[in-house]
Amino acid sequence: MSAVIDTHDHEHDHHHGPAKGFSRWLFTTNHKDIGTMYLIFSFTMFLLGGAMAMVIRSELFQPGLQIVEPEFFNQMTTMHGLIMVFGAVMPAFVGLANWMIPLMIGAPDMALPRMNNWSFWILPAAFAMLVSTLFMSGGAPNFGWTFYAPLSTTYGPPSTTFFIFAVHMMGISSIMGAINVIATILNLRAPGMTFMKMPLFVWTWLITAFLLIAVMPVLAGVVTMMLMDIHFGTSFFNAGGGGDPVLFQHVFWFFGHPEVYIMILPAFGAVSEIIPAFSRKRLFGYASMVYAVGAIALLSFVVWAHHMFTVGMPVAGQLFFMYCTMLIAVPTGVKVFNWVATMFRGALSFEAPMLFAVAFVILFTIGGFSGLMLAIAPADFQYHDTYFVVAHFHYVLVPGAIFGIFASAYYWLPKWTGHMYDETLGKTHFWMSFIGMNLAFFPMHFLGLAGMPRRIPDYALQFADFNMISSIGAFMFGATQLLFVYIVIKCVRGGEKAAAKPWDGAEGLEWTIPSPAPYHTFATPPEVK
Amino acid sequence: MRTKAMRVGLFTAALSLSQSALADWTVNMAPGVTNVSRDIYGLHMTILWICVAIGVVVFGVMFWSILAHRKSKGYKPANFHEHTWVEITWTIIPFAILVAMAIPATATLLDMYDTGEAEIDVKVTGYQWKWKYDYINEEFGYFSNLSTPKDEIYNRLEKNENYLLEVDNPLVLPVGKKVRFLMTANDVIHSWWVPALGVKKDAIPGFINETWAKIEEPGIYRGQCTELCGKDHGFMPVVVKAVPQEEYDAWVQEQIAMAEKERELASKDWSLDELMERGEQVYNTACAACHQADGSGTPPAFPALAGSPIVTEEINAHLDVVVNGVSGTAMQAFGQQLSEVDLAAVITYERNAWGNDTGDMVTPKEVLDYKNAQ
Numbered sequence: 001m002s003a004v005i006d007t008h009d010h011e012h013d014h015h016h017g018p019a020k021g022f023s024r025w026l027f028t029t030n031h032k033d034i035g036t037m038y039l040i041f042s043f044t045m046f047l048l049g050g051a052m053a054m055v056i057r058s059e060l061f062q063p064g065l066q067i068v069e070p071e072f073f074n075q076m077t078t079m080h081g082l083i084m085v086f087g088a089v090m091p092a093f094v095g096l097a098n099w100m101i102p103l104m105i106g107a108p109d110m111a112l113p114r115m116n117n118w119s120f121w122i123l124p125a126a127f128a129m130l131v132s133t134l135f136m137s138g139g140a141p142n143f144g145w146t147f148y149a150p151l152s153t154t155y156g157p158p159s160t161t162f163f164i165f166a167v168h169m170m171g172i173s174s175i176m177g178a179i180n181v182i183a184t185i186l187n188l189r190a191p192g193m194t195f196m197k198m199p200l201f202v203w204t205w206l207i208t209a210f211l212l213i214a215v216m217p218v219l220a221g222v223v224t225m226m227l228m229d230i231h232f233g234t235s236f237f238n239a240g241g242g243g244d245p246v247l248f249q250h251v252f253w254f255f256g257h258p259e260v261y262i263m264i265l266p267a268f269g270a271v272s273e274i275i276p277a278f279s280r281k282r283l284f285g286y287a288s289m290v291y292a293v294g295a296i297a298l299l300s301f302v303v304w305a306h307h308m309f310t311v312g313m314p315v316a317g318q319l320f321f322m323y324c325t326m327l328i329a330v331p332t333g334v335k336v337f338n339w340v341a342t343m344f345r346g347a348l349s350f351e352a353p354m355l356f357a358v359a360f361v362i363l364f365t366i367g368g369f370s371g372l373m374l375a376i377a378p379a380d381f382q383y384h385d386t387y388f389v390v391a392h393f394h395y396v397l398v399p400g401a402i403f404g405i406f407a408s409a410y411y412w413l414p415k416w417t418g419h420m421y422d423e424t425l426g427k428t429h430f431w432m433s434f435i436g437m438n439l440a441f442f443p444m445h446f447l448g449l450a451g452m453p454r455r456i457p458d459y460a461l462q463f464a465d466f467n468m469i470s471s472i473g474a475f476m477f478g479a480t481q482l483l484f485v486y487i488v489i490k491c492v493r494g495g496e497k498a499a500a501k502p503w504d505g506a507e508g509l510e511w512t513i514p515s516p517a518p519y520h521t522f523a524t525p526p527e528v529k
Numbered sequence: 530m531r532t533k534a535m536r537v538g539l540f541t542a543a544l545s546l547s548q549s550a551l552a553d554w555t556v557n558m559a560p561g562v563t564n565v566s567r568d569i570y571g572l573h574m575t576i577l578w579i580c581v582a583i584g585v586v587v588f589g590v591m592f593w594s595i596l597a598h599r600k601s602k603g604y605k606p607a608n609f610h611e612h613t614w615v616e617i618t619w620t621i622i623p624f625a626i627l628v629a630m631a632i633p634a635t636a637t638l639l640d641m642y643d644t645g646e647a648e649i650d651v652k653v654t655g656y657q658w659k660w661k662y663d664y665i666n667e668e669f670g671y672f673s674n675l676s677t678p679k680d681e682i683y684n685r686l687e688k689n690e691n692y693l694l695e696v697d698n699p700l701v702l703p704v705g706k707k708v709r710f711l712m713t714a715n716d717v718i719h720s721w722w723v724p725a726l727g728v729k730k731d732a733i734p735g736f737i738n739e740t741w742a743k744i745e746e747p748g749i750y751r752g753q754c755t756e757l758c759g760k761d762h763g764f765m766p767v768v769v770k771a772v773p774q775e776e777y778d779a780w781v782q783e784q785i786a787m788a789e790k791e792r793e794l795a796s797k798d799w800s801l802d803e804l805m806e807r808g809e810q811v812y813n814t815a816c817a818a819c820h821q822a823d824g825s826g827t828p829p830a831f832p833a834l835a836g837s838p839i840v841t842e843e844i845n846a847h848l849d850v851v852v853n854g855v856s857g858t859a860m861q862a863f864g865q866q867l868s869e870v871d872l873a874a875v876i877t878y879e880r881n882a883w884g885n886d887t888g889d890m891v892t893p894k895e896v897l898d899y900k901n902a903q
């Protein structure tokens with residue numbers, strides 16, 4: 001019955017316990033260690049990217065230039081976006097995948113442990129290089145996280161080359177991570193765990209991994225074309241040499257749109273675990289959830305140009321991308337309805353994971369609504385590149401991706417650390433984040449509709465009031481995240497002992513092993529009925 | 530009687546107060562002053578209300594569960610977990626709503642793309658960081674620069690009402706005429722946006738994009754560049770002044786006469802002082818954004834001009850940089866942007882300002898000769 005290897009019997013055996021000191025982390029091939037490193041790394045990046053957001057919001061607190069010059073402001077928005085997307089959200093999901101996928105499918109580890117070590121350790125190097133551009137002459141990349149050519153090629157700062165190399169490294173890391181996830185899920189499922197019995201978190205990650213493999217090479221391609229334009233005399237994106245600046249946008253968004261689903265699908269999966277657990281009721285419509293994720297992933301390949309409605313595409317293209325984008329609302333709606341139906345007539349309780357998960361459903365849906373509005377091409381001409389868009393994508397990223405990650409962290413912390421976190425502090429963290437986040441981002445809808453463009457360091461006077469509110473909310477949200485650091489440290493250090501299954505409504509193999517999860521688990525596969 | 534007057538006074542005061550307060554708390558898009566902008570506004574409101582309605586239903590059910598179906602109240606969970614027809618219904622209903630929404634959206638889009646039969650063509654060119662408007666049929670054109678003083682931006686002066694949304698030369702258009710805009714850019718991608726006209730279109734180097742507007746009411750309409758285009762992206766507003774036809778015609782005549790005068794200026798004899806005076810103006814609008822008013826630049830991206838060898842040594846090298854730009858950097862080719870007079874003036878100014886004191890003078894004729902020799 002017990003699929004657990006008791007590490008105490010094997011202390012003499014080097015292979016069965018963690019090594020000591022730094023080499024444990026440097027050379028580890030253990031999915032739990034690697035998952036932990038991913039999570040710590042991504043949270044560090046979240047704080048760094050968050051600090052840059054605080055710089056942005058401080059400058060925007062009042063009209064006029066007070067704190068930074070426009071050049072530096074542009075570097076801040078660019079680095080904030082890049083760090084949040086590639087440094088905070090994506091690695092956090094890979095960390096969760098590393099920790100949880102083997103535990104959820106009853107596998108002893110990831111399928112390719114040595115590569116797993118590599119895909120993690122490439123990341124700190126890539127980000128060290130990216131962040132070092134801030135100290136280079138000419139400054140860091142300043143062309144937005146979308147780095148449109150020719151602003152990023154002919155007109156880019158010298159550090160662009162380092163940015164390109166950093167993106168290449170991140171891409172390699174992501175692809176290796178994705179291959180590992182796929183290999184693990186396809187090969188290492190416990191006997192009896194058919195595809196349609198897999199937990200949704202595993203399903204969503206499987207689909208996400210395919211998206212990653214499909215689009216990260218496209219990103220690598222587009223930055224390589226930039227590299228060629230900058231250093232090797234080509235003119236892919238340089239109109240002066242016969243190239244096409246709009247080509248850049250097509251290639252970038254062919255990567256970029258699936259990328260935004262990469263940042264949300266694993267959160268869908270996690271929330272689909274958490275809501276049933278705290279509703280004490282099975283997930284409503286498991287099969288339709290799986291099909292909906294698949295449909296979203298497929299559609300995400302044919303909607304990229306909805307980011308480009310104003311570039312002057314032929315009207316037929318415009319219509320095609322508008323219709324396909326509107327279509328994505330259908331499977332997304334199905335998911336939301338299923339979550340609500342899961343809660344309906346359940347026996348709900350609201351511990352921190354559930355609070356974050358419910359807020360996820362509500363606020364992600366609001367982000368989905370503004371997304372639907374943006375899909376209406378004629379209306380998008382007014383919304384595009386304004387704060388309405390900033391509001392939209394922060395509603396899907398902050399209470400979407402980030403709240404999904406927090407929900408997962410609270411849900412599985414007892415399993416990781418063997419202790420319960422401090423529930424009161426967890427709830428405080430939630431409510432402060434919730435209020436701060438809405439204060440920061442809701443007024444941005446109004447700003448955008450009133451006509452404030454995005455990526456500007458200074459603005460006309462009629463935008464002053466909402467900007468001030470937004471900044472206050474952002475400071476509140478930012479400061480609150482330090483509380484999370486404290487909660488986690490406190491939980492690692494001690495606290496009420498966690499049972500193997502600390503949540504009475506939770507289901508899944510991860511709850512059949514003790515808390516904290518031993519260093520090695522499922523050396524003999526469990527039987528799934 | 531007096532109390533009544535006072536009441537009326539108070540009432541109007543309160544009204545105007547609340548109005549000015551409202552102006553600062555705008556929460557919605559404005560309908561604008563063209564057919565297209567009003568259609569867009571209609572679509573925006575329709576889809577907004579659809580979203581609100583769906584939100585009320587979905588969140589309503591959710592909050593009901595949150596309030597009523599709590600474990601702490603002893604509620605026992607049901608155990609249904611699928612229901613085929615419910616699932617089919619909530620797939621089909623949203624689909625139907627979307628189809629209903631797509632129809633008017635398609636109609637508006639087709640209308641926006643119909644640039645045929647325009648009565649006036651204006652070419653709009655984006656530069657880092659200003660707009661140029663060319664009246665193609667009338668053969669004149671001019672630049673439109675931000676006119677907000679640096680002192681307001683750096684909080685040394687009280688900000689005026691149109692802070693950051695004001696320019697030296699607005700785009701002047703007649704009301705009631707279909708105007709076609711031909712958009713392009715000289716350096717990076719910009720995007721020309723005037724919310725009240727419902728027009729936003731990217732200005733892309735190497736491309737010419739088309740869009741149009743037929744303004745119905747005279748007035749001043751303000752917008753901004755909406756594509757990140759470098760350092761001063763936030764400082765390149767668009768101002769459109771819509772006037773009645775007669776006023777527009779008179780203005781066009783004036784512009785044509787001025788263009789003629791400008792050409793005459795080139796053959797006039799210029800003194801050093803005259804050139805310096807004009808040069809300072811040109812410098813402040815065209816160059817100071819990067820090289821700073823005191824010539825100190827912001828190295829390394831934007832080099833200092835005070836004491837720079839290019840500016841103090843060989844005149845031809847100086848002409849080359851200003852006329853042809855420096856490729857691969859933000860230094861543009863000003864040869865086509867500025868008249869010979871302005872080029873001569875600004876070069877003379879740079880060679881003598883901020884302690885450069887070379888005493889050199891460059892005349893419009895020398896600039897013309899230099900250009901012709903290329």
Ligand code: HEM
Binds near residue numbers: 080397
């Ligand atoms: C403390 C929370 C945050 C605050 C206050 C914040 C604030 C901002 C602001 C004001 C901008 C707009 C800058 C501009 O366009 O001028 C921005 C851009 C952006 N943010 Fe955030 N943000 C936060 C968290 C996040 C998170 C968690 C993510 C991603 C997961 C994220 C992703 C982005 C991206 C991709 C951009 C676009 C960058 C660009 O324009 O190139 N942000 N953020």
Ligand SMILES: [Cu+2]
Binds near residue numbers: 719
């Ligand atoms: Cu611009």
